[in-house]
Amino acid sequence: MAVTDAPRIVTARLDHADSYTLERYLATGGYDGLRKALSMTPASVAAEVDAASLLGRGGAGFPAGRKWSMLKKDPVTYLVVNGDESEPATFKDHLLIERDPHQILEGVIISAYALQVTQAFIYIRGEFALGLERMEEALNDAYRHGAVGEDIFGSGFSLDIVIHPGAGAYICGEETALLESLEGKRGFPRIKPPFFPAVIGLYGQPTVVNNVETMANIPWIVTNGGAAFAALGEGRSTGTRLFALAGHVRNPGPYEVEMVKTTFRDLIYAPSLGGGVREDRELKAFVPGGVSAPWFGPKQLDMPLGQDEVGAAGSMLGSGSVVVMDETTCAVRASWRITKFFFRESCGQCTPCREGSGWLERIMYRIEHGGGREQDLDLLMDVCDNISPGVTWPPQQTTICVLGPSIPPSIAAAISMFRDEFLVHIKDGECPYD
Amino acid sequence: MSHFNTTNATRARQLIALYPEPRSALLPLCHLAQEQDGWLRPEAMAEIAELVGVTAAEVRGTATFYDMLHTEPIGRYLVSVCTNIACILDGATELLSHAEARLGVRVGATTADGLFTLEEAECLADCDHPPCVQVNHRFVRTTTTEKFDELIDELKGGGRAEEIPPHGTLVRIRRNGGLRVEPQRIERERARAASSAERAG
Numbered sequence: 001m002a003v004t005d006a007p008r009i010v011t012a013r014l015d016h017a018d019s020y021t022l023e024r025y026l027a028t029g030g031y032d033g034l035r036k037a038l039s040m041t042p043a044s045v046a047a048e049v050d051a052a053s054l055l056g057r058g059g060a061g062f063p064a065g066r067k068w069s070m071l072k073k074d075p076v077t078y079l080v081v082n083g084d085e086s087e088p089a090t091f092k093d094h095l096l097i098e099r100d101p102h103q104i105l106e107g108v109i110i111s112a113y114a115l116q117v118t119q120a121f122i123y124i125r126g127e128f129a130l131g132l133e134r135m136e137e138a139l140n141d142a143y144r145h146g147a148v149g150e151d152i153f154g155s156g157f158s159l160d161i162v163i164h165p166g167a168g169a170y171i172c173g174e175e176t177a178l179l180e181s182l183e184g185k186r187g188f189p190r191i192k193p194p195f196f197p198a199v200i201g202l203y204g205q206p207t208v209v210n211n212v213e214t215m216a217n218i219p220w221i222v223t224n225g226g227a228a229f230a231a232l233g234e235g236r237s238t239g240t241r242l243f244a245l246a247g248h249v250r251n252p253g254p255y256e257v258e259m260v261k262t263t264f265r266d267l268i269y270a271p272s273l274g275g276g277v278r279e280d281r282e283l284k285a286f287v288p289g290g291v292s293a294p295w296f297g298p299k300q301l302d303m304p305l306g307q308d309e310v311g312a313a314g315s316m317l318g319s320g321s322v323v324v325m326d327e328t329t330c331a332v333r334a335s336w337r338i339t340k341f342f343f344r345e346s347c348g349q350c351t352p353c354r355e356g357s358g359w360l361e362r363i364m365y366r367i368e369h370g371g372g373r374e375q376d377l378d379l380l381m382d383v384c385d386n387i388s389p390g391v392t393w394p395p396q397q398t399t400i401c402v403l404g405p406s407i408p409p410s411i412a413a414a415i416s417m418f419r420d421e422f423l424v425h426i427k428d429g430e431c432p433y434d
Numbered sequence: 435m436s437h438f439n440t441t442n443a444t445r446a447r448q449l450i451a452l453y454p455e456p457r458s459a460l461l462p463l464c465h466l467a468q469e470q471d472g473w474l475r476p477e478a479m480a481e482i483a484e485l486v487g488v489t490a491a492e493v494r495g496t497a498t499f500y501d502m503l504h505t506e507p508i509g510r511y512l513v514s515v516c517t518n519i520a521c522i523l524d525g526a527t528e529l530l531s532h533a534e535a536r537l538g539v540r541v542g543a544t545t546a547d548g549l550f551t552l553e554e555a556e557c558l559a560d561c562d563h564p565p566c567v568q569v570n571h572r573f574v575r576t577t578t579t580e581k582f583d584e585l586i587d588e589l590k591g592g593g594r595a596e597e598i599p600p601h602g603t604l605v606r607i608r609r610n611g612g613l614r615v616e617p618q619r620i621e622r623e624r625a626r627a628a629s630s631a632e633r634a635g
Contacts, residue, residue, distance in 0.1 A: 091559040160612045182458055184459065186496050246520035
C-alpha cells in the first residue's frame with residue numbers, strides 16, 4: 001500500500017470489517033503485547049518505548065518515553081489519553097477509535113503498567129458517537145476478558161479505565177484544557193509553568209497525557225521491541241505515522257506510511273496513496289500538518305514526512321493532516337475559513353486571541369466578500385503580530401496556550417504566497433473565483 | 435423530587451462513582467440529561483449541580499461553553515453541516531445553502547414541526563467524505579444534495595431509527611465492567627501518603 005515496505009503498525013487490522021471486536025482482536029495477536037509487558041518489569045517496558053523514540057502523535061511531537069520519565073513520583077498519578085481530535089482536516093484518531101478500540105485500550109493498559117498508574121481516563125471527542133459506543137463496548141469486553149480491572153491476567157497489577165465523552169470544544173484537545181474539562185469545568189487552558197501535567201495535572205496530581213495514536217503504537221512496540229520501531233523511519237522521526245489526506249486529491253483518506261522515507265509527493269501523488277490532484281489540475285498549495293501550520297507550495301513536495309525536516313523548512317507535521325488545494329482554490333477564502341474556525345473556538349481567556357481572532361476574521365471576510373481596503377494586508381499582519389510577536393516560525397506567543405499563535409500562520413502564508421490574489425480581491429471588490 | 439427518572443438517577447450515581455471527584459461527572463451528566471429530555475433543562479442543571487456539589491450557575495456556565503450542550507430546546511434531529519477547510523474545498527457552502535432551502539430554516543434555527551435543527555459545524559473529522567454531515571452526531575455521509583434530500587425524507591417518515599436515535603442519545607452502550615471503583619479510594623491513598631510523608635518528615 002505504501003511506497004516503502006514498512007509494516008502497517010496501527011492500521012494492520014483495519015482490512016477486516018469486524019476489526020473493532022474482541023474476537024477479531026484476539027485472532028490477530030491482540031493483548032499479546034500486554035501479556036509480554038506484564039512479564040517484564042515496568043521500567044523495562046518504559047525502556048522499550050524510550051528506545052523506540054516514539055514521538056507523540058497528537059501534534060506537538062514530544063517523545064513519549066521522555067514524557068513518561070518526567071512524571072513526578074507521587075502515590076497518586078494518572079494517565080489521561082487524548083482522543084479529542086478536532087484539528088481541522090485531521091481524521092486519523094477518529095478512524096482508530098471507531099475501527100480498532102482494543103488496540104488503544106491495550107496501549108493504555110501497557111502504558112499504565114509501565115507508569116504504575118491504577119486509573120486511566122480516555123477522553124473521546126463528544127461528536128464521535130459511534131466511536132464512543134465502540135470504545136465503551138470494547139472496554140466492557142476487555143474487563144470481561146480480564147485485560148483490565150482487578151489483577152490483570154493474574155499479574156497482580158490492577159487498573160480501571162474510564163471513557164469520558166467531551167461535549168464539543170476544539171480547545172479541549174489542548175492537554176491542560178482537557179484536564180480542566182475532565183474535572184467538569186470549562187476548557188480553559190492552564191498556564192505553564194506551573195501547570196505542567198507531569199507535575200500538577202488531573203486533580204492537582206502528576207499526570208501523563210498521551211494521544212490515542214501514540215497509545216495505538218505501544219502494543220506493537222512491546223511485542224516487536226523498541227529497536228524494531230526505531231529501525232523504521234530516520235533520525236528522530238521513527239516508525240510509521242498515520243496521515244489524514246484531504247482536499248483536492250483523487251483518493252482522500254487515512255494512510256499509514258513510513259516516516260521520512262515517504263515524501264509529501266508520494267503521499268499526494270502515489271497511485272496507492274492520494275493518486276494525484278483531482279482532474280489532473282495543478283497543485284496550488286497544501287497544508288502540511290493541520291491548519292495551525294504554515295502552508296507549503298509545489299516547491300516543497302519532495303520534503304520528507306519527518307518532524308525535524310518539516311520543522312527546519314518553516315512548518316510542522318503537527319496533527320498529521322495534509323490538505324491539498326488545487327489551482328481553482330481561492331487562497332483568501334481558504335485562509336478566511338481557517339481564521340473563522342479559530343475565532344469560533346478561541347476559549348476567550350486571553351485578550352490577544354479572543355479579540356485578535358475576531359478582528360482577523362472580519363478583515364479576512366471583507367476582503368473575500370468585496371469590501372477589502374488597501375491597508376488591510378498591513379492591518380492583518382499587525383494584528384497577527386500582536387498575537388504572535390514577529391509572526392515567526394516557530395511562533396512566539398502572548399497567550400496562555402498555543403491556540404493564539406496558531407491563528408497567524410495560515411494568514412501569513414496565504415499573504416506571502418498569494419499576495420497578488422489578495423490585491424485583486426481588494427482592487428476589484430469581488431472574489432475572482434466566484 | 436428527582437428530575438432524573440429512576441433509571442437515570444441510578445445511572446447518574448454510577449457515573450459519579452467512576453471518578454475520584456464528583457465534579458468530573460458534570461459533562462457525562464449533562465449528556466444524560468439531554469438523553470432524557472432532548473436538551474438541557476434548568477431543572478436538570480439544578481439537579482446536576484446538587485449531585486456533583488457545585489451551584490446551578492456553575493453547571494450552566496460550564497454547559498454553555500460546549501457546543502453539544504443545548505440550554506434551549508432543539509429539534510428531534512440536529513443536522514450538522516461542516517464548512518471547515520476540507521469541506522469548503524468540496525461543496526460545503528453549496529450543501530449548507532441547500533440544507534437551509536430544503537428545511538426552510540436558517541442556520542441555528544429549528545423547523546416549525548420541531549423535527550430539525552440546522553447547524554453549521556466545525557470540522558467533524560470525517561474529511562475523506564466531504565462535505566461532512568452528521569445527524570445527532572452520527573456520520574450520515576450525505577455528500578450530495580440528492581442524498582441529503584433522501585435522508586431528510588427518510589427521517590421525516592420515521593426511518594433510520596436504529597442508526598440515528600433522537601437528539602441527546604449519545605452512547606447506547608452501558609458500562610458493565612469495573613463498576614466497583616470506589617471514589618473514596620483515592621482520598622484514602624492521599625491520606626496515607628500524607629501521613630507517611632509526615633512520619634518521614
